[in-house]
Amino acid sequence: MNILERAPISTVRRNHGIEHATVHVLTSHDPSLRLVGRADTSGFFIYGDVSTERLEKAANEAVERLSNGEGALAVHPRCGTNLVVAGLLTGLAAAIALGRRPTLRRIPDAILATTLAAFVAQPLGLSVQEHITTSPKAAGARVAGIRQEQMGRVKVQHVDIAWE
Numbered sequence: 001m002n003i004l005e006r007a008p009i010s011t012v013r014r015n016h017g018i019e020h021a022t023v024h025v026l027t028s029h030d031p032s033l034r035l036v037g038r039a040d041t042s043g044f045f046i047y048g049d050v051s052t053e054r055l056e057k058a059a060n061e062a063v064e065r066l067s068n069g070e071g072a073l074a075v076h077p078r079c080g081t082n083l084v085v086a087g088l089l090t091g092l093a094a095a096i097a098l099g100r101r102p103t104l105r106r107i108p109d110a111i112l113a114t115t116l117a118a119f120v121a122q123p124l125g126l127s128v129q130e131h132i133t134t135s136p137k138a139a140g141a142r143v144a145g146i147r148q149e150q151m152g153r154v155k156v157q158h159v160d161i162a163w164e
Contacts, residue, residue, distance in 0.1 A: 004132065008041045013135040015161055017074030019044035020134060021062030022159070024073050026050060029058075043144075043161040047154050052146050059143045059159050071136030075126055081133045082125030086118055093117035140164045 003009060016039035023046075027033050035048035046055060065073055097113035098106050144162035148155065 004135075010135065011041050011163070012039050013133065014137055014141065014163075015039040015041070015044050017066060017134040017136050018059065018062055018138055018141060018161060019046075019159075020076040020079065020129075021066050021070075021073035021136075021138075022046070022055070022059045023076060025058040025061050025065075026054070043159045046157050046159065047151070049155055050157075052148055052157060055157055055159065056143060056146055059146075063138045063141050063143065063161075066136050066138035067141070074134045074136040075129045077126070079125070079129055079133070081129045082121070085125040085128050086121035089117040089121045089124070090114040 004013065019037040019039045022044075023035055023037055026035065033048065033050065035046055035050065037047070038045045050058075062073065093113035093116065094110045097110040140163055142162050142164070144160040147158045147160065150156065
């Protein structure tokens with residue numbers, strides 16, 4: 001069996017997909033909304049100014065839409081996976097371009113290599129999300145509750161997801 005399909009990895013991937021779908025639903029109603037999310041084995045966190053009622057409604061809609069085949073909602077263009085992929089590719093490109101003994105004359109090569117790597121990282125990051133870090137499989141999921149706390153000036157809410 002594929003390691004990505006084994007718990008706890010599969011659970012985090014599914015919760016990550018529901019987190020993304022929830023953010024898509026919330027920002028479709030208010031594009032100026034600024035949110036950060038993070039998935040774990042019991043659900044996901046949302047950091048930002050959104051009411052608990054609105055978050056719960058969006059999370060329920062996200063689960064329903066994913067369960068009904070809208071798998072594209074599990075991938076988000078502002079996911080941290082994209083940053084990780086970009087960082088890895090640009091770092092590797094710079095290391096290769098500069099070689100074992102970096103010199104000033106290799107800097108244009110490094111700039112070109114990192115620019116190309118950043119360009120490739122955009123679609124690759126979305127593909128990594130789709131195939132590795134998220135899963136659109138939300139059948140059997142339900143929102144079991146939302147816990148709220150304050151981190152300084154940031155509202156933090158954990159959406160508990162139960163799997164049947």
